[in-house]
Amino acid sequence: MLHKSKKRLSALSITGGAWLFSGMAYAGYEYNLNTPASTLTQEIFDLHMLTTVVGTIIMIIVTALIVYALFAFRQSKGAVADQEFHNGWFGRWAWALVPVLVLGIDLSIASSASHTLSSVESHDKADVTVKVIGSQWKWTYEYMDDDIKIVSNLKKLEPTDPLYLRDVDEPLVLPTDRRVRFLLTSTDVLHNWGIAEIVPKKINIPGYINETWTHITKEGTYRGQCYENCGTGHAFMPAVVTAVSPAKYEEWKAGKKAQQAQAAAEASADKEWTQVELMAKGQAVYTKNCLACHQATGLGLPGVFPALAGSKIATSTNPADHIAIVVKGKAGTAMAAWGAQLNDLDIAAVISYERNSWGNAAGIVQPKDIKAAR
Ligand code: HEC
Numbered sequence: 069m070l071h072k073s074k075k076r077l078s079a080l081s082i083t084g085g086a087w088l089f090s091g092m093a094y095a096g097y098e099y100n101l102n103t104p105a106s107t108l109t110q111e112i113f114d115l116h117m118l119t120t121v122v123g124t125i126i127m128i129i130v131t132a133l134i135v136y137a138l139f140a141f142r143q144s145k146g147a148v149a150d151q152e153f154h155n156g157w158f159g160r161w162a163w164a165l166v167p168v169l170v171l172g173i174d175l176s177i178a179s180s181a182s183h184t185l186s187s188v189e190s191h192d193k194a195d196v197t198v199k200v201i202g203s204q205w206k207w208t209y210e211y212m213d214d215d216i217k218i219v220s221n222l223k224k225l226e227p228t229d230p231l232y233l234r235d236v237d238e239p240l241v242l243p244t245d246r247r248v249r250f251l252l253t254s255t256d257v258l259h260n261w262g263i264a265e266i267v268p269k270k271i272n273i274p275g276y277i278n279e280t281w282t283h284i285t286k287e288g289t290y291r292g293q294c295y296e297n298c299g300t301g302h303a304f305m306p307a308v309v310t311a312v313s314p315a316k317y318e319e320w321k322a323g324k325k326a327q328q329a330q331a332a333a334e335a336s337a338d339k340e341w342t343q344v345e346l347m348a349k350g351q352a353v354y355t356k357n358c359l360a361c362h363q364a365t366g367l368g369l370p371g372v373f374p375a376l377a378g379s380k381i382a383t384s385t386n387p388a389d390h391i392a393i394v395v396k397g398k399a400g401t402a403m404a405a406w407g408a409q410l411n412d413l414d415i416a417a418v419i420s421y422e423r424n425s426w427g428n429a430a431g432i433v434q435p436k437d438i439k440a441a442r
């Protein structure tokens with residue numbers, strides 16, 4: 069019996085050792101927090117380093133004293149407890165000196181911490197303000213001063229890709245060396261937009277605005293995610309920021325504004341679109357917004373997301389129900405209202421696409437039909 073359990077124990081320690089070893093090999097030796105890339109996260113990082121260093125020094129001193137005492141005053145050497153300790157100079161004053169020392173260290177940490185905290189909560193004037201809207205399961209970014217809107221969806225990648233679940237189709241573009249204010253909110257449940265290198269996290273709450281900010285110091289791509297368990301697609305909403313120089317940012321902004329203004333003008337023009345045009349646009353809208361649930365095959369996921377191929381709503385001769393569910397969504401289900409996020413043309417296109425794909429052949433709808441149904 070003993071023999072057997074000994075054997076089992078050694079087998080355990082071998083697998084344990086192997087596991088530890090492989091863990092060490094893959095860990096990449098990253099022990100500290102993410103390297104900060106903004107003034108604010110730098111301040112937080114420095115505070116973290118200060119407390120870590122102070123704590124480590126205290127730990128070393130205390131441990132050294134204990135080890136010394138255990139060794140120097142061991143019983144086998146005939147050590148006897150000092151009965152007169154409290155009558156000596158140190159015994160009399162230690163109770164006052166030690167707390168003063170500890171309090172001094174404490175207060176210097178606290179003043180640094182309160183400075184950092186007030187930086188986190190400061191509401192100084194910003195150069196760029198971005199509203200960050202969480203919804204199941206993507207981020208929408210609205211540039212408050214510039215009429216630019218970005219919908220940022222998970223980019224489909226193979227699990228072997230190093231950026232699997234960490235990349236999006238369109239990142240948030242921000243300038244370096246400028247103060248950027250973020251207004252965080254949500255359309256459905258709690259989300260939490262966070263990118264460790266550049267911004268302290270705050271929760272996105274439906275119906276509320278939370279504020280945080282950054283001042284990015286280095287150009288680059290910064291990746292974060294949703295940090296609040298927000299449903300089955302929680303893992304599918306990475307947050308990506310591309311930081312560029314102010315000059316490049318202005319250039320990007322001008323291009324993006326022109327592009328979005330043109331798209332808006334196109335969408336509101338009372339033009340009759342051909343099936344070919346609607347199908348091409350509709351496929352792009354579908355891939356970006358609907359495919360994650362209803363799938364490329366239009367077959368959905370049985371029991372979770374309904375099939376659109378052959379579905380009653382997507383094949384009936386009257387498109388009213390189809391338009392209604394896409395514009396208004398269906399309360400209490402994962403089918404969101406797209407009316408506020410997509411323009412008339414996008415909605416007409418994606419509905420036309422669904423009505424004429426995967427064997428469906430139910431005719432097209434025009435942007436004016438959507439406008440009338442809103
Ligand atoms: C997050 C998952 C999700 C996404 C993304 C999504 N849907 Fe849905 N959709 C659903 C669910 C769930 C239902 C079923 C709702 C119900 O219970 O009736 C549904 C139902 C539908 C239906 C009705 C199907 C039927 O026959 O009942 C249509 C049409 C539809 N969605 C179109 C779209 C379009 C267009 C988009 C993109 C703009 C989209 N959906 C994006 C989850 C999703």
Ligand SMILES: [Cu+2]
Nearest residue numbers: 259260294298
């Ligand atoms: Cu989320």
